[in-house]
Amino acid sequence: MDPLRIFKSFKTKITVLILVVGLLVVLMGLAVTYWVARNHLQNTIGAQYRELALETAQKVRLIIEANVTEVTVLALSSDVRNSVGVANAAYSKRRLDDAGIRTRIQSLEDLWNRSEGADDPFVHGFLANPASDLINGFLRNPDERAEHLSLIVTDERGLLVGADAKPARIYYGEEPWWRAAFNEGRGSTYISDVETFQETTEGSEKVFKITMAVPVMEATGRRAIGVFKTDLQIKQFFEAVTQVHVANSDHTMLASSDGTLIFCPIFLIRNHTLRPELMQAIFKNEPGWAITRADVHYSGRNSINGFAPVPSLADIHPASFNGKKWYIFTSQNPTETYSSISTLLNWILLTGGSGIILLLFLGLRAAHYLVQPLQDLREGVKRIGFGNLNHRLKIRTGDEIQELADEFNEMAFKLQTSYTGLEQKVAERTKELAVINKITRTVSSKLNITEIFDSICDEVNRLLDYDRISLVLLDDSQQQIALRLTKTKDVPTDVHDRPQPKTGTVIGRVVESEQPFIRADILEADEFVEDRLMKEAGLRSYIVVPIISQNQSIGTLNLASRRPRAYANRNLEILVPIAEQLAIAAETIRLFEQTKKLDQLKSDFVSKVSHELRTPLTSIKGFAEILLSYHDIDLKTRQEFLTIINEESERLTRLINDILDISKIEAGKTEWRIQPLSPTEIVVHAVKSVRAMALEKNLPIVIDVPESLPKIRGDRDHLIQVLDNLLGNAIKFSNRGHITIQGVQEDRMVRISVIDTGVGIPDEDLQKIFDKFHHLGDTRTGKPRGTGLGLSICREIVQYLGGKIWCESRLGEGSRFHFTVPLWSEHPAAPGGGDPDRINPAGDP
Amino acid sequence: MCLGDPSISKRHPLRTPVAGKVEPLGSVTILIADDEPYIVRSLSYILQREGISFAIATDGQEALQMVRQHRPKIFFLDIMMPKKTGFEVCAEVKRDPDLRSTHIIMLTAKGQEEDKQKSLTSGANEYITKPFSPRHVLARVRELLGNSQ
Numbered sequence: 001m002d003p004l005r006i007f008k009s010f011k012t013k014i015t016v017l018i019l020v021v022g023l024l025v026v027l028m029g030l031a032v033t034y035w036v037a038r039n040h041l042q043n044t045i046g047a048q049y050r051e052l053a054l055e056t057a058q059k060v061r062l063i064i065e066a067n068v069t070e071v072t073v074l075a076l077s078s079d080v081r082n083s084v085g086v087a088n089a090a091y092s093k094r095r096l097d098d099a100g101i102r103t104r105i106q107s108l109e110d111l112w113n114r115s116e117g118a119d120d121p122f123v124h125g126f127l128a129n130p131a132s133d134l135i136n137g138f139l140r141n142p143d144e145r146a147e148h149l150s151l152i153v154t155d156e157r158g159l160l161v162g163a164d165a166k167p168a169r170i171y172y173g174e175e176p177w178w179r180a181a182f183n184e185g186r187g188s189t190y191i192s193d194v195e196t197f198q199e200t201t202e203g204s205e206k207v208f209k210i211t212m213a214v215p216v217m218e219a220t221g222r223r224a225i226g227v228f229k230t231d232l233q234i235k236q237f238f239e240a241v242t243q244v245h246v247a248n249s250d251h252t253m254l255a256s257s258d259g260t261l262i263f264c265p266i267f268l269i270r271n272h273t274l275r276p277e278l279m280q281a282i283f284k285n286e287p288g289w290a291i292t293r294a295d296v297h298y299s300g301r302n303s304i305n306g307f308a309p310v311p312s313l314a315d316i317h318p319a320s321f322n323g324k325k326w327y328i329f330t331s332q333n334p335t336e337t338y339s340s341i342s343t344l345l346n347w348i349l350l351t352g353g354s355g356i357i358l359l360l361f362l363g364l365r366a367a368h369y370l371v372q373p374l375q376d377l378r379e380g381v382k383r384i385g386f387g388n389l390n391h392r393l394k395i396r397t398g399d400e401i402q403e404l405a406d407e408f409n410e411m412a413f414k415l416q417t418s419y420t421g422l423e424q425k426v427a428e429r430t431k432e433l434a435v436i437n438k439i440t441r442t443v444s445s446k447l448n449i450t451e452i453f454d455s456i457c458d459e460v461n462r463l464l465d466y467d468r469i470s471l472v473l474l475d476d477s478q479q480q481i482a483l484r485l486t487k488t489k490d491v492p493t494d495v496h497d498r499p500q501p502k503t504g505t506v507i508g509r510v511v512e513s514e515q516p517f518i519r520a521d522i523l524e525a526d527e528f529v530e531d532r533l534m535k536e537a538g539l540r541s542y543i544v545v546p547i548i549s550q551n552q553s554i555g556t557l558n559l560a561s562r563r564p565r566a567y568a569n570r571n572l573e574i575l576v577p578i579a580e581q582l583a584i585a586a587e588t589i590r591l592f593e594q595t596k597k598l599d600q601l602k603s604d605f606v607s608k609v610s611h612e613l614r615t616p617l618t619s620i621k622g623f624a625e626i627l628l629s630y631h632d633i634d635l636k637t638r639q640e641f642l643t644i645i646n647e648e649s650e651r652l653t654r655l656i657n658d659i660l661d662i663s664k665i666e667a668g669k670t671e672w673r674i675q676p677l678s679p680t681e682i683v684v685h686a687v688k689s690v691r692a693m694a695l696e697k698n699l700p701i702v703i704d705v706p707e708s709l710p711k712i713r714g715d716r717d718h719l720i721q722v723l724d725n726l727l728g729n730a731i732k733f734s735n736r737g738h739i740t741i742q743g744v745q746e747d748r749m750v751r752i753s754v755i756d757t758g759v760g761i762p763d764e765d766l767q768k769i770f771d772k773f774h775h776l777g778d779t780r781t782g783k784p785r786g787t788g789l790g791l792s793i794c795r796e797i798v799q800y801l802g803g804k805i806w807c808e809s810r811l812g813e814g815s816r817f818h819f820t821v822p823l824w825s826e827h828p829a830a831p832g833g834g835d836p837d838r839i840n841p842a843g844d845p
Numbered sequence: 846m847c848l849g850d851p852s853i854s855k856r857h858p859l860r861t862p863v864a865g866k867v868e869p870l871g872s873v874t875i876l877i878a879d880d881e882p883y884i885v886r887s888l889s890y891i892l893q894r895e896g897i898s899f900a901i902a903t904d905g906q907e908a909l910q911m912v913r914q915h916r917p918k919i920f921f922l923d924i925m926m927p928k929k930t931g932f933e934v935c936a937e938v939k940r941d942p943d944l945r946s947t948h949i950i951m952l953t954a955k956g957q958e959e960d961k962q963k964s965l966t967s968g969a970n971e972y973i974t975k976p977f978s979p980r981h982v983l984a985r986v987r988e989l990l991g992n993s994q
Contacts, residue, residue: 611925611954615881615884615975618881618975622976623887626887626979644883648883
């Protein structure tokens with residue numbers, strides 16, 4: 001099988017289709033679920049983080065505020081205020097103008113720069129005041145110490161008043177924080193941006209700080225008299241921020257509005273910034289949440305971030321935070337954020353996968369369900385197509401496929417029926433042809449009608465049912481039934497060859513109409529003789545088929561059955577050809593018999609001629625040899641022998657003449673001079689020639705032929721020949737009495753009779769006397785015999801002229817020879833009785 | 846036998862001398878059976894001249910009767926005879942154990958192969974076709990009689 005076939009098959013297509021559709025649905029479901037879930041999750045988490053950010057922002061603000069408050073409390077302590085007051089008083093005390101102040105500050109700076117640490121007397125003296133004491137006291141608390149990197153108090157000119165240690169400089173009047181906090185005497189709070197405090201030698205960790213500066217206000221609180229500044233270590237500061245958690249992986253960051261991350265628990269500060277688009281989303285001075293794309297915190301994955309601005313402090317200087325704004329910024333590891341989605345997705349994938357497997361299974365089942373019938377159909381149709389018409393499609397789907405299969409089944413059934421019918425028909429026809437063929441062979445190989453009939457019975461039995469079969473042949477005139485061969489099953493053939501009339505028989509009807517006849521039920525009819533006879537024999541139906549030879553019915557073939565309606569017109573398909581064969585057979589047999597008869601006649605004639613010629617020859621030769629051999633024969637005996645030779649020579653001559661005569665007549669080579677003749681005249685003429693012979697034997701000849709008889713139609717010489725012969729015989733066989741010749745008119749003929757009172761002819765010879773070489777009275781006379789052809793010649797002549805010749809005789813009383821000649825007419829029937837085999841036996845009047 | 850019917854034999858011009866020469870019963874050497882009187886006459890003349898005893902039958906029945914009566918050595922038998930054909934007579938003679946030794950010579954006028962064959966199958970010793978030579982027949986008779994003696 002073509003390996004690609006499986007991909008082309010309907011089954012695969014359906015499976016794939018179902019799978020594709022199913023997958024699409026599952027994937028869409030997954031996508032929608034994921035999208036909805038993610039959005040929902042994002043919204044929820046975003047809101048959560050926004051709140052968290054807001055909360056944290058508040059917290060940050062509180063921490064800042066707390067620090068500010070703490071610093072403010074220190075700044076407003078009496079010790080600080082007093083120390084600042086003392087410092088400020090020094091300016092007014094010395095009445096210094098601005099330039100003088102600058103000079104003094106300049107000089108103090110020089111001194112400060114030259115001094116060595118806090119133990120330097122100048123420094124020590126300079127810082128020995130209540131403000132420094134307060135600061136040192138404050139920083140004695142380790143927590144404060146850790147938080148506050150340095151604490152400085154300045155006067156109204158920015159000159160150092162007090163500090164925890166020796167600061168690097170003494171003058172801060174130009175510092176931004178100082179300016180912002182002093183705010184030209186109005187005083188405000190300042191918080192710096194995040195700054196590097198100091199760098200470690202290794203550079204591995206930077207310490208970041210913010211500067212927080214608050215004014216030192218006079219007791220009335222209306223005017224700033226100095227500034228209190230602290231550097232807050234950011235780490236400490238934002239501890240609170242880092243502790244903000246809602247989940248395991250979230251962290252909170254502090255960012256400034258320039259995008260810099262001020263604090264991040266994961267990365268070092270300032271090592272990363274926010275993306276501009278996120279910044280845009282964030283820095284709107286409102287809390288909210290956004291999605292950070294490709295978040296570096298989470299290996300470039302998207303993260304959800306909540307954010308909220310840190311609320312502004314009251315009285316804060318605009319330059320605070322370096323003009324920027326702080327934002328709290330929270331985010332979570334997407335893995336955690338989306339873990340529920342992942343779980344969901346996993347579930348969806350799991351169910352989706354199961355769904356797909358289920359779909360695949362269903363698809364296969366559906367394909368099988370859909371395609372299997374189709375494959376069965378195809379397979380079945382293929383088998384039917386290959387000729388297996390017995391195959392039936394077993395599809396019970398109850399749908400169009402079943403309908404189609406049913407149609408195919410019906411088609412196959414019809415084909416089968418039609419094929420079977422066809423095969424059967426072909427087989428039947430072949431059988432019929434075989435039977436007909438066999439019959440044809442039989443017919444052509446046999447010349448006995450009974451044998452042919454027997455074999456036909458056997459052959460017909462193979463095709464048609466019958467209880468009795470018979471063959472009827474008519475005589476030559478088609479008037480009578482000449483032969484009836486009947487065969488009843490398992491009984492030898494009955495041969496009935498006595499003539500029977502055909503009147504009132506179905507045979508007669510069929511022969512005359514030349515049409516087959518079928519009797520469906522004998523009980524319903526009583527038309528023919530056979531109906532009654534067969535009814536008595538227990539037969540119920542029959543069929544009669546004419547046997548037609550040379551356009552003439554010569555007989556019938558009949559089948560009869562004990563069953564009613566055993567025969568139908570279709571049986572004629574086989575019976576008619578058989579009847580045709582029988583016609584051929586009958587005709588062949590007739591011709592054969594005729595030929596045989598003629599042949600026998602010819603052979604007999606030749607044999608007889610030979611015998612007749614040899615007999616006188618033997619005598620002639622014998623006596624001639626005796627005369628030659630013996631020289632002492634006496635004269636009388638010699639005379640006797642010579643007489644015999646002479647007599648036998650004459651006999652031989654007559655014989656030869658007669659043979660020639662009869663041969664000529666039979667061969668139609670005789671010349672006939674047909675004319676009207678007077679019977680009397682002929683008889684008288686004939687008597688003349690035999691009168692001498694009659695007188696010799698003392699036999700008077702009486703002529704009783706009236707001259708009133710009408711003229712007859714004949715040949716004079718031949719009629720005289722007939723009379724000569726009859727008279728000669730009469731004289732030869734009569735020794736006493738007389739010979740009479742009578743002439744009588746009978747109908748359209750004249751009968752002439754030669755009556756003698758001779759020895760007569762025995763009955764057994766009466767039939768034979770007209771045959772050739774039948775010698776009359778062979779052993780009863782001592783006379784030299786005739787040729788044995790005389791009467792034969794007479795018969796030939798009379799028959800040629802259209803008459804008949806016969807003989808009546810009584811042994812010892814005499815014989816009467818009669819012959820008839822037709823009366824003269826202008827338009828006679830054609831002369832010539834013709835066929836010697838067709839004439840009635842002589843003696844039959 | 847023609848002798849049995851004096852009215853006929855009287856009229857037969859050749860019968861009388863033959864009849865007169867018929868030997869007493871039991872002493873006949875040859876039997877001639879033929880319905881042709883001239884043939885009988887020619888054969889009987891020769892036999893008479895040679896001093897051989899013989900008898901004559903003119904039909905089949907008579908021939909059979911006489912062969913039983915005379916028990917001849919040689920039997921000339923014509924085929925075409927009234928009442929019984931030569932074949933029938935021949936067959937009967939050869940069936941009879943007493944007569945079986947009779948030397949039968951068929952006289953056939955037909956001269957056809959069929960007759961020769963039929964002669965031999967019916968038991969004839971030989972056949973002579975008509976017309977035959979009386980001298981030849983005589984020579985054969987002498988031969989046969991000489992052998993038998």
